[in-house]
Amino acid sequence: MRQQFTDALKEAMKAGDKRRVSTVRLITAALKDRDIEARGAGKEPLSDDEILGVLQKMVKQRQESLKIYEDAGRADLAEQEREELAIIMGFMPRQMDEAQVKAAIDAAVAETGAASLKDMGKVMAALKERYAGQMDFGKASAAIKARLSGQA
CATH class of the missing domain: 1.10.10.410 (Arc Repressor Mutant, subunit A)
Structure with missing residues (x-):
């Protein structure tokens, strides 16, 4: 999965997609934070399942922020959250109905x-x-x- 993020970052940079670049960088930063935390506890780097957990947490954060921005009438910030949400969900497996x-x-x-x-x-x-x-x-x-x- 980590390779997916690296490849996505390279593609986004080549395409000049600033929102995708910043979102993928947010994901990799969150993963590095968790890896450092795990290393401090004497554990291995995150597994793919744990990475999915981090992504799921990021999705939940974006959904909560989106609701807050919509309620506050901040369409610009809500749109940014929607875009980030779509990018993050693109790395996750299809959700079950x-x-x-x-x-x-x-x-x-x-x-x-x-x-x-x-x-x-x-x-x-x-x-x-x-x-x-x-x-x-x-x-x-x-x-x-x-x-x-x-x-x-």
Whole structure:
């Protein structure tokens, strides 16, 4: 994945796409920060799944900022966030739709033998292991909670 970012940066620089250059640089800076943090803790550099986690966090930040800017009537800043969001999401795997998320949750619940809300952590861990970067775990968490409490 790291090579993808390097290639994207080179292409954007050649094309003179300033927004893409700055966004890819933001991504690489975030990854370097996390690598330095990991090295300080005696861990290896980030794996592809961990990189997807960083990207997912960046997407969530952009979505929150976008909402704030739209609510404040700052169309210029909102447009910048929209562009950055699109660029970051271009590096992520395709997101699962609701039916796929529900099926994945059902499979994870069956596999882990989860029967109550106490088992929610097991289900989340199984989903994060298999579907990093492919689903919104905030929404998945609510769906798991509903499923395990017998509401879905």
